[in-house]
Amino acid sequence: MTLVNKQVSSLYVHIPFCASKCYYCDFNSYVSTSDVMDRYLDGLDRELELVAASYQHEPLQTVFFGGGTPTIFDARQSERMMQMLHRHFRMADGVEISVESNPGTVDLDKLHVLKDGGVNRLSFGVQSFDNDLLVKLGRLHDRDAVYRSWELARQAGFDSINLDLMFGLPGQTVETLQSTLKALIELGPEHVSAYSLKVEEGTPFYTWYERGKLILPPEEDEVQMYQLVMDTFRSNGYEMYEISNYAKPGHRSRHNQVYWRNEPYLAAGSGAHGYVGGVRYINQKDVPQYIETTVGGKRPVVDTEEITEVMQREDTMILGLRLLEGVTFARFREKHGTEMLDVFAGPIAKYRERGLLTVDDVGVRLTPEGIFLANEVYAAFLGDE
Incomplete structure (x- = not known):
């Protein structure tokens, strides 16, 4: 069945692989091997073909490769990922193509491949510039890796970079957050996403919290941290345009605004959620099942929900x-x-x-x-x- 909605011009692609699982993360992500990633790309290629054929859509205005860590792919796999996108979809002039990344997972070859493939926005999951806090979060990178990856991205020609930041972390104080904000401002990213830690069920943090072993800052400190974040970015030339997002002029995330404006978007990849024609759909989360389904020539949708006008x-x-x-x-x-x-x-x-x-x-x-x-x-x- 073909669903008609000519306003659809955004695509989310989920890449579920990570080098390790962070203690706070409840996203659909897995530690895996290069050959499984190649097979995943086989399946993703087929799914993108099927998604493109299933909907009448406009040339894409925004594309977002999320994860997981899409830059865990090597240069060959990254090039294949971008070739698949362009083979199955037309891009609008001025399309925004974003790729999520973690510090330490990029090199110049890979970055050039992404840039040549049309990627014009990178998003690094920095979270903190405090090495002790990064260890507590289960992050593999340290502060130095942030600087190395930043320099490589600039060297490769990326002039629109987002840095993700977290606050309200175990052991974090207003003063340590202030140090992280100072380091981040000195780098001068075009965009910052700054989120308060949410302890999600099914994560190590949740288990530790339930056992009384995860000590978080008091609520009044977290409020103070949020105020500090807002004040710091506003006073340094960033516009707060969403409750957790700050941008220099001309660098708002166009893709995320599609979600916030409740507009339709296509989605592909294991565990991805799409929303087209008033229907939400969810893909298989399990990577082996996803690969088997998509390589077999079928879409991996496991659940759909019609969103009533009241819900919309x-x-x-x-x-x-x-x-x-x-x-x-x-x-x-x-x-x-x-x-x-x-x-x-x-x-x-x-x-x-x-x-x-x-x-x-x-x-x-x-x-x-x-x-x-x-x-x-x-x-x-x-x-x-």
Whole structure:
């Protein structure tokens, strides 16, 4: 069956391999061998072909290779990955192609292959510049690896680089975070994603937390850390455009804005989630099963969910309020054919009165106070209809 949605112009590709599993990570990632990675690429090649044939879509405006660690592939595998993309999909002029990476997993050959294949945005999972904290997180890289990988990326010609940062880490203080922020600002990345640690079920951190062996900073320190992060980036030429993301002018993540605006996107790779034509789909997580299914010429979709209009409206609010610009009345009307205030007058009025939402002629957005209680605000838009 062909699903028609000509507005689809974004693609997520999941590469599930890592050199090791970090203690906090609940993503779909595995430690594996080069021959398994080659077989995975066999399957991914076939799946990309099937995905491209299954939907009418526009030339791609954004592509995101996530993981896992896509740069765990060697130069030959990386080149193959990029060739597959271009074989099965047309790219729009000015397409944004992002690749996630970990410090220490890149070399010049690999970076040149990615650049030649059209990649114009790199995202390094730095997390911290504190070597002791990196060990506590189960990261394989150290501070020096960050600098080496950064220099190689610049040498290869990448001029749009994101660095991922985490705070609220075990043993972290406001002062140690300040040191990391200083080091990061000195590098001068074009974009930063800064997230508070979430202890996810099924991770070593969760087990240790349940046993009382993972001591996290007190809540008041974490609030102070978040404020420090916001103040530091704003005062150094970065625009905070989403509750965890900061960009220099012209360097917002276009792909991630597709998610936050509740727009459709294609997806491929084990465990990947796509959203097209009002239907969400999920691929097989298990890598051997994924390979067997895709090499056999079938799509690896194991679950689909039709997203009702009620759910779509909720998603538009919950995801859109992550953006500092919020959700405009015009966009809500255009997307859903109804007025936002006719649907969500209750929660909007409640949180406006509490000082957590701003409402003006343009739309609705979080206030500076609302940013700190964002999850509470989002929850108010669930099941309101």
